[in-house]
Amino acid sequence: MGAFKKILALSAAILLAMSLWELAQRYFILSPSYQTGKTPQDYGVRYQEAWLPIPKAEGGGLVHAWWLPAESPTAPAVLFLHGNDSTLHTDIDLILSLRRLGLAVMAIDYRGYGGGAWFLPSERSVYADARAAWQAFKKLSPQASKHLVYGHSLGGAIAMDMAAVSLGVDGVIIDGGFLSIADIAKSYTASWLPFDALIRHNFSSYSKLPAIAAPKLFIHCSGDEVVPMALGERLYQLSPQPKARLFMQGGDHDACYRRDGEVWAAWVASMAGKSDVF
Template sequence: MIWLWALLRIFLVVIVVATAAIYFFQERVIFYPYKLPADFKFNFKNPSTEKILKVGKSDIHSLYFEAKDAPGVIVYFHGNAGSLEGWGELASDFVDQTGWNIWMVDYPGYGKSTGHITSEAQLHEVADAVFAEAVKLNPGKKVVIYGRSLGSGIASSLATKTTIDGLVLETPFYNVEAMAKNIFPFVPGFLVRYKLASNESMKSIKVPVLVIHGTADEIVPFAQGKKLYDEYQGPKTFMEIQGGDHNNLDSMDKFWPAVKQFLKSI
């Protein structure tokens, strides 16, 4: 019986330590930035303009791609890993495939952006600043907010307080708490400091929404994106990509036709 109590104590200690680590080092669990030197030169097939926005104490780096006679601008929020060195390649593809302008941003600590992420509010401040600049440079044009994975939580929140023509969510999670329970079932929801609650944001949105998710997504369960879509009460389209995983949807046959059709419809 003594050994049983000893095992129980060890188990409880492990749970407490693991839970504390997840709470206090949440940024290391969620964000995986890739830093770039300040003098790094981008080389994409389409030209882009580097934009620096001052948000709080951080210099936020972004790329603006312009298409000829673009009908609108896509304000794109990328996933939790990498930098614009890689994401910019995708932005360039968006220009070719859609003919829209696209503005893509690196979060604090990512790429050439200075500082580091310290709160969810900080991410929303970055989104506000980027959106305002994108709209200012595209007067009278359509505006679509696009969120990919982590960016879906930022994008859906931004959509609640701006005037836009559409919202696209690719590989979206329901909220970070749901993701945490999926990975760490023992962690109480109240310990999750970054909520990014897309499910709550969607209750205040009325614009057309396109949700894209692969059935073989190994990071964000397909069921989370589908649940988010099912609960949305506004005009909506769901693109289920059979066999698509978390990082390959833009290479699948159904992806670009779905995006282009959505943009054409709004």
């Protein structure tokens, strides 16, 4: 009986350790942020707020969305997906920069981010949130000439997952992207460490890339202090055609689009069919 109790105690300790490791990954990898602040209206930009319901099978709850319509219902439209430790409010300048290009823009806070109810997000939950947003986005912009998705940082991995399984994606823009969380961890430590086996919320895009038939634009800055440009280069090289890259010297992770705003604008506009750079 003593040996049996020891086995039970050891099993309980292992299960507890696994549960804590799972929770720690969800918290530190997804880094939910609760920052709020200015809205598009504070900048004189017309917008609508929406709360998108998520099925109970995916955990239930609501996804907070901003909808910034374009002047014309036929203008190209883009769904913006932010990264970890970010919200609609922290990324408002990038959201408004997309709107200034003449695009209709939907941007979302995943469950657990921004001013929504408390929720500890997971890889699965943010994928579900993006897919729900895509369906609402398509309904709001049925006449749009193109439907694009723009993902920044972790949002890039979410955008690639969505583009691999969702219909009607006309273009994918990945800003500060990577192939997996394990690759980022290895870039800061050693390539032989078993992060692929240890990390459950890995946001791996390796198997998804072949399914993304839409044109892809990869944006990266050499001064990116979070995701080394070498990882963005690897992502670009492994991605199937059609594809293009805008890799700029300098800049940083959170505001690479500001490194050369005119060039960034020209490439994004080209993806939207508003110029001929791409």
